Amino acid sequence: xxxxxxxxxxxxxxxxxxxxxxxxxxxxxxxxxxxxxxxxxxxxxxxxxxxxxxxxxxxxxxxxxxxxxxxxxxxxxxxxxxxxxxxxxxxxxxxxxxxxxxxxxxxxxxxxxxxxxxxxxxxxxxxxxxxxxxxxxxxxxxxxxxxxxxxxxxxxxxxxxxxxxxxxxxxxxxxxxxxxxxxxxxxxxxxxxxxxxxxxxxxxxxxxxxxxxxxxxxxxxxxxxxxxxxxxxxxxxxxxxxxxxxxxxxxxxxxxxxxxxxxxxxxxxxxxxxxxxxxxxxxxxxxxxxxxxxxx
Amino acid sequence: xxxxxxxxxxxxxxxxxxxxxxxxxxxxxxxxxxxxxxxxxxxxxxxxxxxxxxxxxxxxxxxxxxxxxxxxxxxxxxxxxxxxxxxxxxxxxxxxxxxxxxxxxxxxxxxxxxxxxxxxxxxxxxxxxxxxxxxxxxxxxxxxxxxxxxxxxxxxxxxxxxxxxxxxxxxxxxxxxxxxxxxxxxxxxxxxxxxxxxxxxxxxxxxxxxxxxxxxxxxxxxxxxxxxxxxxxxxxxxxxxxxxxxxxxxxxxxxxxxxxxxxxxxxxxxxxxxxxxxx
Numbered sequence: 001x002x003x004x005x006x007x008x009x010x011x012x013x014x015x016x017x018x019x020x021x022x023x024x025x026x027x028x029x030x031x032x033x034x035x036x037x038x039x040x041x042x043x044x045x046x047x048x049x050x051x052x053x054x055x056x057x058x059x060x061x062x063x064x065x066x067x068x069x070x071x072x073x074x075x076x077x078x079x080x081x082x083x084x085x086x087x088x089x090x091x092x093x094x095x096x097x098x099x100x101x102x103x104x105x106x107x108x109x110x111x112x113x114x115x116x117x118x119x120x121x122x123x124x125x126x127x128x129x130x131x132x133x134x135x136x137x138x139x140x141x142x143x144x145x146x147x148x149x150x151x152x153x154x155x156x157x158x159x160x161x162x163x164x165x166x167x168x169x170x171x172x173x174x175x176x177x178x179x180x181x182x183x184x185x186x187x188x189x190x191x192x193x194x195x196x197x198x199x200x201x202x203x204x205x206x207x208x209x210x211x212x213x214x215x216x217x218x219x220x221x222x223x224x225x226x227x228x229x230x231x232x233x234x235x236x237x238x239x240x241x242x243x244x245x246x247x248x249x250x251x252x253x254x255x256x257x258x259x260x261x262x263x264x265x266x267x268x269x270x271x272x273x274x275x276x277x278x279x280x281x282x283x284x285x286x287x288x289x290x291x292x293x294x295x296x
Numbered sequence: 297x298x299x300x301x302x303x304x305x306x307x308x309x310x311x312x313x314x315x316x317x318x319x320x321x322x323x324x325x326x327x328x329x330x331x332x333x334x335x336x337x338x339x340x341x342x343x344x345x346x347x348x349x350x351x352x353x354x355x356x357x358x359x360x361x362x363x364x365x366x367x368x369x370x371x372x373x374x375x376x377x378x379x380x381x382x383x384x385x386x387x388x389x390x391x392x393x394x395x396x397x398x399x400x401x402x403x404x405x406x407x408x409x410x411x412x413x414x415x416x417x418x419x420x421x422x423x424x425x426x427x428x429x430x431x432x433x434x435x436x437x438x439x440x441x442x443x444x445x446x447x448x449x450x451x452x453x454x455x456x457x458x459x460x461x462x463x464x465x466x467x468x469x470x471x472x473x474x475x476x477x478x479x480x481x482x483x484x485x486x487x488x489x490x491x492x493x494x495x496x497x498x499x500x501x502x503x504x505x506x507x508x509x510x511x512x513x514x515x516x517x518x519x520x521x522x523x524x525x526x527x528x529x530x531x532x533x534x535x536x537x538x539x540x541x542x543x544x545x546x547x548x549x550x551x552x553x554x555x556x557x558x559x560x561x562x563x564x565x566x567x568x569x570x571x572x573x574x575x
Contacts, residue, residue: 184396184398185398187394188394191366191368191387191391191392192411192415192416193415194415206400207400283401283402283443
């Protein structure tokens with residue numbers, strides 16, 4: 001591209017107007033800077049403000065209305081319970097975390113290759129895909145007791161339930177991501193003489209990554225649900241177990257403490273997956289393109 | 297004036313001269329009820345180093361013809377020969393530019409161009425030197441390490457052209473490469489393409505909707521009928537090279553674009569008065 005050297009009227013008129021224009025530029029830049037700073041403050045400030053308001057309302061509302069703590073404990077009581085039982089919550093939280101991570105890891109380890117097989121092998125796809133989709137109609141929660149019968153009260157049934165719930169979105173998103181590549185990209189690869197293997201790993205798989213991560217983000221939140229369901233059904237460890245025992249002894253503050261601990265685990269894991277996505281797909285604009293496909 | 301009957305293949309020439317020989321290529325798609333004819337016995341030849349445009353209305357099969365010439369689509373009947381060899385699989389001895397730039401979003405401009413070299417396992421250092429010089433030639437010096445989303449539409453298409461040329465292919469196939477760009481960017485890219493062609497001297501098949509683009513760039517223009525696509529005319533453009541934008545006002549330029557326009561009017565591809573709007 002050749003640059004055009006025509007002088008703008010402002011330049012031709014001399015330095016006076018040039019400095020005036022520079023002042024306008026500076027003003028526009030400054031106002032943009034202020035606006036973005038304000039927007040950033042608001043993005044963080046408003047949610048915090050709302051949470052603080054809700055907590056205050058909760059605290060004084062329950063006290064003023066005389067709601068008994070076993071029905072709805074005020075936040076201070078929940079905090080006290082959390083502090084009093086922190087080592088116990090930590091211990092069980094760790095157990096739940098291990099189950100979630102194993103279940104999620106398993107769903108990635110099995111889900112992604114399964115999706116590849118579905119994509120690469122049409123006969124396999126035709127036989128397995130309908131089965132896979134209809135298997136999703138089976139409520140996994142209902143299968144959980146069966147897993148206890150089969151695998152006992154240990155770690156395994158929890159991991160399996162977490163896996164069972166989490167792996168579906170990973171399979172579907174990966175398969176869709178692999179499928180939905182621009183046709184021209186493949187034609188191009190063929191005209192370059194790129195081997196089938198190289199086309200898959202250099203073009204198709206990276207193209208699918210944003211969608212795959214979309215599936216993983218859904219899966220990690222589902223894995224949390226799966227692990228807790230597993231703990232509900234049997235066993236003596238994990239935050240689900242804490243919830244059950246707290247419920248049995250009408251210790252509602254502890255129940256809430258357990259829910260908060262679970263939420264913290266869930267959010268932390270979600271952020272972890274998002275971090276992994278950032279590392280795998282360094283450019284925000286590329287991650288953005290998959291936002292449409294993300295249904296969570 | 298020629299008639300819009302099917303012309304015999306281009307005038308006799310020494311066979312070595314012909315790079316792309318398309319012989320009675322017919323393309324039929326199975327449709328609901330009856331089959332759809334997309335191409336009807338299309339025959340044409342492209343000499344080495346020739347710049348040929350294929351002009352025709354949407355749906356005339358010109359893109360299909362290009363895909364068949366590239367070996368990316370098997371023809372229902374007829375053959376394509378490139379340098380005497382029958383094309384029965386995807387050709388790799390060429391560069392392709394599509395209407396969309398088809399860049400890999402996670403690769404920089406330079407890395408996108410280098411994909412071609414990687415696929416062909418060309419010596420990396422030489423290929424990179426060539427990639428950089430091509431990018432410079434199309435005005436992208438300084439943008440080598442930008443990602444596609446940081447480039448404008450015109451810049452992306454330039455990268456795509458560089459990628460198609462980095463391995464110095466004897467043929468360049470372009471399928472409406474400038475169709476999605478604004479008018480000024482198109483003009484610039486047309487000029488850039490002419491310059492590239494004059495230095496590289498590859499054979500170009502350039503599929504376009506734009507009569508002006510075709511006349512400006514081509515040695516020969518192949519005009520196609522509406523579906524089923526047949527070759528209606530072959531028009532040589534007798535303008536000196538390098539062509540300048542001012543030549544768009546020359547008599548030759550006008551005569552050729554007039555001839556094509558008249559043909560499209562005759563065929564009902566263009567209508568000067570909308571039928572339903574008469575008062």
